[in-house]
Amino acid sequence: MTIELSKPDHEQAIASIERYFRVNRDERIGNLEAGALLAFFLEELAPVAYNRGVTDAQSNIQTxxxxxxxxxxxxxxxxxxxxxxxxxxxR
Known part of the structure; x- marks a missing residue:
């Protein structure tokens, strides 16, 4: 299953990545580069967080x-x- 963001969330995430590079790395990253990095994170790292959330939810429900x-x-x-x-x- 591919994790997808809504259009507003996608736009906000790209803006956040651009800001992160500008503020923390003193670099400018373009919209395309930020989008590619976001796509990588969603494909590679987001499933880890998603699966952890599912595991936590299952544990909570079982309790x-x-x-x-x-x-x-x-x-x-x-x-x-x-x-x-x-x-x-x-008595």
Whole structure:
């Protein structure tokens, strides 16, 4: 699966890359070069971050599913237990 950006995000990413080179490397990088670098990052590095996000989401969901039993569990056939407890208290 190719990771793609929306047009506004793509434009903002290119502007950010151009700014990074200008501010941190004191170099000017053109729009085409910044676009090529962005394409490389999206193809080569973005899947690493994406996969990590998926793994983190799966872990979070699995934790929440494991907690569901404790949060919503209802005692079955509990009607008589309240009477049994009351009877034991009277002894």
């Amino acid at each position: 929440r599913v494991a907690e569901v039993d404790f949060e919503v569990h209802q005692t079955e056939f509990g009607y008589w237990s309240k009477f049994d407890k009351a009877a034991k208290g009277k």
